[in-house]
Amino acid sequence: MKQDSDAANVPACFISNHEGFRGSIKNLIRDFVVTEIDLSGQLVNTAAAIAAAAAASASSDKYNNESSAEYMDSSCYSVSQNTDDDEDAAAAADCGVDATIPSPGSFDLSVILGQSVSEELEQFVLTLKDEKSAKPDFSLGYFADKHHRANVHRAVRHRFPFLMTVTIQPEIRVREDPDYRELSRLVTEDEAEDFFRFIDAKVRGSSYMFGPDDSKEHRTTVHHFLSRRFGKLVETKSFHDQGTTAISVRLREQGRPKKRTAEERKEEEVYTAFTLCKENLETLEAISYMAAALGVLPSDFTYAGIKDKRAITYQSMVVKKVSPQRLKEKAAELEKRGMHLSQVRSVGEPLRLGRLQGNHFDLVVRELRPHGATDTHSSGANTHARLAALVKEAVGNVEAKGFVNYYGPQRFGTAQSIQSDRVGLALLKEDMVGAVRLFFTPEEGNDPVSQAKRHFLQTDNAKESLALMPLSKARERLMLRALNRYGTGPDGCAQAWLSLPHSMRVFYPHAYCSRVWNEAVAHRLTTLGHRVRRGDLVWMRDGPKKVEDPGESSSPQIHVVTDQEEHEGAYTLRQVLLPMPGNTVKYPENGTGTWYQERLARDGLGECRFRVGSLKLNLPGCYRPLLACPRNLRYQLQRGGGGGEGTGASSRKGDAQLNGTADALTLTLNFDLDSSCYATVCLREIMKCDP
Missing domain, CATH: 3.30.70.3160 (Alpha-Beta Plaits)
Incomplete structure (x- = not known):
């Protein structure tokens, strides 16, 4: 059974009024199988x-x-397509190109080179700081496959832009870039490393700023070095601001990476x-x-x-x-x-988010019992017959009427002290420091991740916290690495968020918008009931349009229900849409629309444009159907722990089979859902409780 905190993510509004039943799911990984439908x-x-x-x-x-x-290198998708599954917002993006410099954490050198060689390389890098003990170069090993060699070159250069990789076929050796050594004598090591990463990224028109430097003579020396070694790529100038002077470096518009060969x-x-x-x-x-x-x-x-x-x-x-x-x-x-x-x-081409019909689910619910039953192993023909009747009624109702299309608890991050939507709200309010501290709020307990997060909040020492953070926690490590480099103030925290890929950054504001959508649909059903009302939003087409159809804009197909259409019953509840908050959507023209405005204002977003320029985030919003309906729904009842081995053993829809010798009943469900719909929410409507 899931924790109560997870259940609180989804309001308790249902479409059908059957009794339902209790049970547990995900006891075993094989109890929950999801297969994409192309x-x-x-x-x-x-x-x-x-x-x-x-x-x-x-x-x-x-x-x-x-x-x-x-196709662009960084895939971009319109949020109005609403093509998300489970943690879909983690993959949705706006239509601008995210041109941030790649993080050094994007490659795991221990996998590419092997753990021992990776550790030796790290040690080699450390020796570079000590000229007396520094080695001239270091061998990464022998790589017979040219594609493998290319990946090694790319990965090492990405992780350590101040290193040069040289192939003496089939061996690859690394040595320090002499330009890096010379620059690190003129500026700090962190500045030298950041500058080389900036150069390596080659983002046209981008710029890099060195720290304040009040010595004109020293600035002249730095200018001359940069012009001599990188003049074809960059232009430099001294920048004056609020009594301080620093060198600004800009990548020339005509600057290009070296011309690629036909093979490349x-x-x-x-x-x-x-x-x-x-x-x-x-x-x-x-x-x-x-x-x-x-x-x-x-x-x-x-x-x-x-x-x-x-x-x-x-x-x-x-x-x-x-x-x-x-x-x-x-x-x-x-x-x-x-x-x-x-x-x-x-x-011949990449995939696009939303290029699927939906998902097929094979679920197993174990230890079925009626609501109110205290004995999870209650047996007897009467109990089994009653459960069979409850299951048949519940499945029939959901097949006929559908279920409220809530975003499931996965959307908000289950089993977390701080839910993702609270982090998203802080980002939308551009409270970068608050968002970082919420992100690093630890769980109860003393596991390594919580220890590292707790240490950061108590000490503000990102370097020590990074050493404590497990290698598997990629997001946390990316942010701690950036916080160590840029500091824990507002600018440093903004850089920490920018260190995450766009798809990860946008997940948090989308989680907040999903929370608002869930609450909005619960308010709509509670106050206006299960009929279509004046001011509701519907698709103009006959029948509900699938919001995940790619390439569709959000506004032209939206229609506001009139008084006459309400009285005539021109639309069904399946055609009603509610907007995800954003800067391109319209809101219902009834009490639900008023609720949206009051809800956003209560969170301090009354004037929010749903853009966070400093993080390159844009949330246009989208429209999501109030109801979702399972397709090809089948179920099977069994005694004991059977089920979950696949779809082939399922009975015909509506035919409950009781077999086996154990007392407890197990329910196997097989059905299809459109993309962005949650099987756990469908199951919740069937069972009338959180599974």
Whole structure:
């Protein structure tokens, strides 16, 4: 059973009035299986999908010759598509390009080089600070595969931009960039490292500011060095502000990375598709592992939707710059991390968020009992017959009427002392320090993560906290690394948020907007009932439009229900939409719209434009159907712990089978949901309690 704090994320409004029943879910990982449904309506792990993958692989030469220049490196998606699954907001982005300098934490060198070599490299870097003990260079080992060598070069340069990597085939050696040593004698080591990272990123038109320097003679020396060594790439000038002077460096507009060879361009355009089966892993966590193993960036992976952590999930993915052969070579290594890759083949383009019909769920609810029952193992023909009747009524009602389309507790971060929506509210109010401190609020207990967070809040020492933080906590480590570099004041905290990929940053404001949406729909049902009312928002088309259809704008299809349409019953509750707060949506023109304005004002967002310029965040908002309906719903009742082994043993819909010898009843449910709908919320409507 989930904790009460999780249940509090979802208001207790239901559509049907059946009694329901109690039970427990996710006792075992295999009790919750999620399989993506592709645009052709096929489950991505079925024989039909495998055949389609084989056909795609057979024509990969054709695909690889096609241009994919229209796709940006950082995938951008309109929030109005509402294409999220579970922690979907973690992957949604606005339509601006996030051009922040990549974080050094994006690569896991211990995976790419091996733990021992990675540690020796770190030690080599430390010796560079001591000229007496510094070694001239260091060998990373021998790499026969040229793609592997390319990934090693890229990863080491990304992590340590002040190092030079040299190939003496097939060996790769590293040495300090002499320009870095010379610059570090003129400015601080942190400034020298940041400058080289700025140069390495090569973001056109970007700039870097050194610290205050009141010595004109020293500034002249720095100017001359930068002009001599980097003059073709940058221009410098002294910048005066509030009595201090500092050197500002700007990347020239005409500055370009070196011209890529035809082979390099061809490698950049390689896209490999595969089906990922993961177990007890977040999608973004799995991507971090794969990116580290392959020596690419997490942003090189694209996917149609984010999947639940506490489950076995199957989903489509595409990675660029990695060949099918290279991906297959890493399959065994990734399986040790709980990831299984199948249907690996070449394709001509990345995936886009929302390019799926939905998800198929295979769920097992164990230890069924009526509400009010105290004995979880109560037996007897009467109890079983009553439960069978309760299940049949509940499933029938939800199939016919649907369920309230709440965002599930996964959206807000389950089992956390501070919910993600509170962090999002602080960001929308541009309280960077408050948002960081909320983010680092520890759980109760003394686990390593909580210890590291508690140490940071008590000491403000990001460096010591980073040493305590487990390596698996990528977000926390990225932020602590930035806080150590830039400080814990408002500017430093803003830099800490910028150190996270855009998809992670935007998750928190979206969590806040999701909380408001959940409360809005509960208010709408409580005050206006289950009929369509004047001022409600609906799609103009006949029947509800799927909000996840890509490429649709949010405003033209929205219609405000009139008095006459209310009296005529022109629309059904399934067609009613409620807006996610944002800067492009319109609100209902009835009491629900007034509620939105009062609710936002109560949180200090009455004048909010839903943009946080300093973090490159823009929330246009979207429209979400009030109700969702499961499709292809089937169920099966069994005695004992059976069920959950797959979908093949399911009975026909409505036929409850009682078999086995144990007393407790187990319910197996199989159904499909549109993208962005939560199976746990559907199950909640069926059971009339939080599973």
